[in-house]
Amino acid sequence: MKGIPVVFFLLLIGEGSGLIHWLENHLLSCPFKTWTGIDCPGCGLQRSLVALLKGDVWMSFKFYPATLPILALFIFTILHLKFDFKNGAFLIKLMYIFATVIIVTSYIYKIYHHQLF
Numbered sequence: 001m002k003g004i005p006v007v008f009f010l011l012l013i014g015e016g017s018g019l020i021h022w023l024e025n026h027l028l029s030c031p032f033k034t035w036t037g038i039d040c041p042g043c044g045l046q047r048s049l050v051a052l053l054k055g056d057v058w059m060s061f062k063f064y065p066a067t068l069p070i071l072a073l074f075i076f077t078i079l080h081l082k083f084d085f086k087n088g089a090f091l092i093k094l095m096y097i098f099a100t101v102i103i104v105t106s107y108i109y110k111i112y113h114h115q116l117f
Contacts, residue, residue, distance in 0.1 A: 023050050039116045041107045045070075066102040073099055 027047065032040035048064035051057075052071075060067055073095040080088035110116050 020050060020053050023053070037117065039110060041103050065106045066099050069095065069099040069102055 023046075027050075030040055030043050032038070033043060042064075044064035045067060048060045048067040051060040051063055052067060057068075073092065076088075076095060077092055079085070080092060085091070
């Protein structure tokens, strides 16, 4: 059992053949951008997750600023379902609103600075 995390870590960062390399070469294309030529509010999430897996938090933030709040929301939701925190549902709502505000704000920033194409 002790060797499983080490094996997973090696598979994750394997030089040229690991999971991160595979993810970089198999990102899904955005249907909204394919059809309209304009970024959707979710464009950049996959690249942001790959950058986060590589350990590059700043580049992850630049690709998609809401990645860390969304991950925190998912992790907290899973923990809340397991342990049933006292004010967990209220905190999940606040985290959801916070992530939504970040998504909308970053999309408005992209529109204002002509970074949609």
